Amino acid sequence: MTARIIDGTAIAAQIRAEVKVGVAALVAEKGVTPGLATVLVGDNTGSHKYVSMKRKACAEAGIRSFHTELPATATQAEVLALVQSLGANPDVHGILVQLPLPSQIDEAVILNAVPLEKDVDGFHPLNIGAIAMKGRNPMFAPCTPAGVIELLDRSGTKIDGADAVVLGRSNIVGMPASLLLIQRNATVTICHSRTKDIKGTCRRADILVAAIGRARYVTADMIKPGATVIDVGTNGVDDPTKPGGKRLVGDVDFEAAKEVAGAITPVPGGVGPMTIAMLIVNTLKAARRSAGLPAKAI
Amino acid sequence: MTARIIDGTAIAAQIRAEVKVGVAALVAEKGVTPGLATVLVGDNTGSHKYVSMKRKACAEAGIRSFHTELPATATQAEVLALVQSLGANPDVHGILVQLPLPSQIDEAVILNAVPLEKDVDGFHPLNIGAIAMKGRNPMFAPCTPAGVIELLDRSGTKIDGADAVVLGRSNIVGMPASLLLIQRNATVTICHSRTKDIKGTCRRADILVAAIGRARYVTADMIKPGATVIDVGTNGVDDPTKPGGKRLVGDVDFEAAKEVAGAITPVPGGVGPMTIAMLIVNTLKAARRSAGLPAKAI
Numbered sequence: 001m002t003a004r005i006i007d008g009t010a011i012a013a014q015i016r017a018e019v020k021v022g023v024a025a026l027v028a029e030k031g032v033t034p035g036l037a038t039v040l041v042g043d044n045t046g047s048h049k050y051v052s053m054k055r056k057a058c059a060e061a062g063i064r065s066f067h068t069e070l071p072a073t074a075t076q077a078e079v080l081a082l083v084q085s086l087g088a089n090p091d092v093h094g095i096l097v098q099l100p101l102p103s104q105i106d107e108a109v110i111l112n113a114v115p116l117e118k119d120v121d122g123f124h125p126l127n128i129g130a131i132a133m134k135g136r137n138p139m140f141a142p143c144t145p146a147g148v149i150e151l152l153d154r155s156g157t158k159i160d161g162a163d164a165v166v167l168g169r170s171n172i173v174g175m176p177a178s179l180l181l182i183q184r185n186a187t188v189t190i191c192h193s194r195t196k197d198i199k200g201t202c203r204r205a206d207i208l209v210a211a212i213g214r215a216r217y218v219t220a221d222m223i224k225p226g227a228t229v230i231d232v233g234t235n236g237v238d239d240p241t242k243p244g245g246k247r248l249v250g251d252v253d254f255e256a257a258k259e260v261a262g263a264i265t266p267v268p269g270g271v272g273p274m275t276i277a278m279l280i281v282n283t284l285k286a287a288r289r290s291a292g293l294p295a296k297a298i
Numbered sequence: 299m300t301a302r303i304i305d306g307t308a309i310a311a312q313i314r315a316e317v318k319v320g321v322a323a324l325v326a327e328k329g330v331t332p333g334l335a336t337v338l339v340g341d342n343t344g345s346h347k348y349v350s351m352k353r354k355a356c357a358e359a360g361i362r363s364f365h366t367e368l369p370a371t372a373t374q375a376e377v378l379a380l381v382q383s384l385g386a387n388p389d390v391h392g393i394l395v396q397l398p399l400p401s402q403i404d405e406a407v408i409l410n411a412v413p414l415e416k417d418v419d420g421f422h423p424l425n426i427g428a429i430a431m432k433g434r435n436p437m438f439a440p441c442t443p444a445g446v447i448e449l450l451d452r453s454g455t456k457i458d459g460a461d462a463v464v465l466g467r468s469n470i471v472g473m474p475a476s477l478l479l480i481q482r483n484a485t486v487t488i489c490h491s492r493t494k495d496i497k498g499t500c501r502r503a504d505i506l507v508a509a510i511g512r513a514r515y516v517t518a519d520m521i522k523p524g525a526t527v528i529d530v531g532t533n534g535v536d537d538p539t540k541p542g543g544k545r546l547v548g549d550v551d552f553e554a555a556k557e558v559a560g561a562i563t564p565v566p567g568g569v570g571p572m573t574i575a576m577l578i579v580n581t582l583k584a585a586r587r588s589a590g591l592p593a594k595a596i
Contacts, residue, residue, distance in 0.1 A: 108434065125434055129427030132477065133469045136406065136423055161492045169480060171431045179430065182467060182488055187499065189487040190480055194459045201485065 003229075003261040006155045008147075012273035015150065016061055018298040019280045023062040026287060034287030035064040036120065036280075037092045041079055041105065042072035047098045054096065057276045063283055066092055076105045080113055087115045093286040094120030096279065117289060120282035122146070123172065131179045139295075140282045145177035147274025148209055148230050149184065155263055157207060157228040159184040165205035167191050167198070167251070168212040173232050177209055198222070210251035218252040226262035232271045301527075301559040304453045306445075310571035313448065314359055316596040317578045321360040324585060332585030333362040334418065334578075335390045339377055339403065340370035345396045352394065355574045361581055364390055374403045378411055385413045391584040392418030394577065415587060418580035420444070421470065429477045437593075438580045443475035445572025446507055446528050447482065453561055455505060455526040458483040463503035465489050465496070465549070466510040471530050475507055496520070508549035516550040524560035530569045 026032055036058050038051045051067070058065040066089075068082055079101070086092050095118045101107050111123055119127055122142035130138035141149070152159055164186040168174035174190065181188045191201050192212075202208055202222040208229045210218050215235035223229060233251030250267030258264050265271055284297040324330055334356050336349050349365070356363040364387075366380055377399070384390050393416045399405050414422055420440035428436035439447070450457055462484040466472035472488065479486045489499050490510075500506055500520040506527045508516050513533035521527060531549030548565030556562050563569055582595040 125427030125431055126424045127427065128430050129423030129425065132426050132430050132473055133423055134467075134473075135469070161494055163494060169432075171433070175430055175432075175480075182473075182490075185490070185492040187487065187489055187493040189485065191485055192480075192483070194483040195485040196459055196461060 003258040004155070004263040005258070006151055006228075006230075006263050006265045006270060008151060008265055008270040008273045011151060011154050012147075012277040014154075015274075015277040015281060015298060016057060019063075019277075019284050020061045022284050022288075022297050026284070026291065026293070027062070030291040030293070032287055032291045033062070033064050033091075034093050034283050035066060035091045036094045036096060036283045037066040037068070037086045037089070039068050039070070039079070039082060039086070039095065039097045041070045041074050041098075042102050044100070047100075051096075051098050054276055054279060057280050058283070061280050061284075063280055064091070072102050074102070074105070076109065079105055079110055083110060083113045087113065087118060090290075092118065093290055094118050094279075094283040096121055118286060120279060120286055122176070122282065128171075128176060128179070131176060131183065139289075140285060141180055141278070142172065142176045143275045143278040143282065144173050144232065144271065145180050146278040146281070147271055148173075148177050148232065149180050150274060150278065151230055151265060151271065152207065152228065155228065157263065159186050159207065162186045162206040163189075163204055164207040164209065165189045165191060165202050166209045166211065167202065167218070168210070168232075170211060173211040174209075177211065177232075181207070181209075212251055214251055215249050216251070216253040218257065220253065220256035220260045223257055223260045225260055227260075229257055229261045229264040230271060231265050231267050234267060234272065301556040302453070302561040303556070304449055304526075304528075304561050304563045304568060306449060306563055306568040306571045309449060309452050310445075310575040312452075313572075313575040313579060313596060314355060317361075317575075317582050318359045320582050320586075320595050324582070324589065324591070325360070328589040328591070330585055330589045331360070331362050331389075332391050332581050333364060333389045334392045334394060334581045335364040335366070335384045335387070337366050337368070337377070337380060337384070337393070337395045339368045339372050339396075340400050342398070345398075349394075349396050352574055352577060355578050356581070359578050359582075361578055362389070370400050372400070372403070374407065377403055377408055381408060381411045385411065385416060388588075390416065391588055392416050392577075392581040394419055416584060418577060418584055420474070420580065426469075426474060426477070429474060429481065437587075438583065439478055439576070440470060440474045441573045441576040441580065442471050442530065442569065443478050444576040444579070445569055446471075446475050446530065447478050448572060448576065449528055449563060449569065450505065450526065453526070455561065457505065460484045460504040461487075461502055462505040462507065463487045463489060463500050464507045464509065465500065465516070466508070466530075468509060471509040472507075475509065475530075479505070479507075510549055512549055513547050514549070514551040516555065518551065518554035518558045521555055521558045523558055525558075527555055527559045527562040528569060529563050529565050532565060532570065 130136035211232035231250035428434035509530035529548035
């Protein structure tokens with residue numbers, strides 16, 4: 001059997017088109033143009049590239065973007081003041097502080113200064129707490145985990161009642177993805193470096209989400225036949241045939257895994273494009289809420 | 299094999315004795331007497347009993363208690379004003395709003411009004427979020443889940459690397475207990491009513507935490523031989539031989555389960571006494587923090 005390939009690029013494009021329609025409707029109905037502020041501190045090449053991709057996606061969807069760059073030597077007080085001023089700016093509906101921040105800056109202090117209703121990344125602990133609790137209304141689902149859920153939904157994978165295994169318990173992917181899967185009535189097992197029998201545990205998963213940052217760690221024998229595999233990993237491996245001598249692979253050994261899985265995301269072109277798509281979904285949500293409309297964006 | 303019985307009454311008494319020592323030390327060192335405010339709205343008999351047990355435990359440990367009762371007809375504004383005034387009172391280090399609240403009152407609004415540093419119940423979403431995230435400092439662990447962890451630690455059950463299954467995903471037990479077990483490096487599976495194979499899943503657990511509120515739901519065939527079983531359930535079942543015609547049983551079929559498990563908590567006398575013990579631990583923590591000392595209480 002060869003797995004169905006879940007095309008994250010196509011699904012993300014579809015979501016971005018839906019956001020564009022939603023933005024136009026908001027402008028028409030309320031005269032409000034959603035705005036996203038991006039904050040970049042220092043000169044990390046990867047961060048520059050990500051921010052520029054995010055701003056491009058905003059422009060295509062009709063979202064205004066506000067960009068500020070601070071030097072790598074910026075103080076915590078300077079970054080904090082910037083975030084606070086964006087927090088007070090009514091044209092800014094979402095604030096994205098690109099991580100990582102330089103080491104002299106306390107990431108938690110900066111992220112906590114983003115007003116909850118503008119936390120389009122969804123990383124505020126109050127938001128994470130609301131996702132963990134029943135009957136609370138989280139403002140936003142964090143972008144990458146929300147993208148994982150969209151990939152499952154739009155590829156026809158049933159989440160309700162499924163046995164899901166999440167490999168990795170990071171703040172930005174593993175833990176929030178687990179919480180979102182629980183919300184959707186999956187039975188979730190969270191695995192990590194201290195798990196006794198990772199292979200056996202993964203092999204029980206109807207839905208396997210790999211987010212541990214180890215190149216091709218998930219081998220074919222760790223996958224239940226027919227399972228849906230979502231590969232969140234992006235690991236650079238040596239490849240002399242590529243420009244720069246590197247290429248990107250996921251946490252899953254894709255070539256072997258696709259012979260066992262029922263559906264699988266490739267890397268690149270799987271989860272990657274979803275993060276930006278969900279960021280602009282969250283920005284539209286934030287703008288709709290600020291205009292007094294229900295948050296549902298797409 | 300007959301399981302070791304984990305004596306929650308004895309362990310709770312030990313913890314309460316340790317708190318008493320800690321309170322005396324705080325009074326001696328800083329002249330600060332820890333204070334717990336209890337708020338009771340309405341005339342629920344169970345709630346009256348719980349609050350009076352909590353106040354008794356405070357008195358025994360040298361903790362001052364401040365008690366306010368409001369009638370069942372109290373408005374949300376009245377309850378909110380009371381909580382805010384306790385929040386501003388420097389002699390009050392912890393605030394406990396006894397649940398359930400009458401239906402005219404929005405529980406989330408009241409609980410969110412408890413200042414985070416006085417939230418000795420540990421239910422504030424910001425606190426739950428911090429428990430879910432790495433590198434954050436939650437103020438308090440919620441009392442019953444913290445009691446579960448203490449029972450495991452003090453009965454010599456190794457949590458690190460263990461396969462733990464939590465039955466139930468409630469805001470006050472299942473979910474926070476799962477998060478605390480993940481923090482302690484267990485591999486955690488969260489089961490609930492939508493789980494496909496509850497029996498098979500439970501049978502894989504080295505640590506089984508039952509918190510679903512169904513009398514004797516966990517049968518002996520759901521327990522891995524030698525597992526540690528923590529029974530959080532308290533269910534009234536008919537028993538004509540008892541005063542009132544009822545007696546309390548757990549979520550686990552104790553008599554059969556103890557022939558399979560390695561260690562098990564009884565009901566009553568297991569998790570029950572731990573909740574109040576951990577409440578006074580949290581109150582001491584809050585008072586230590588307010589006096590500028592490290593929070594570690596016992």
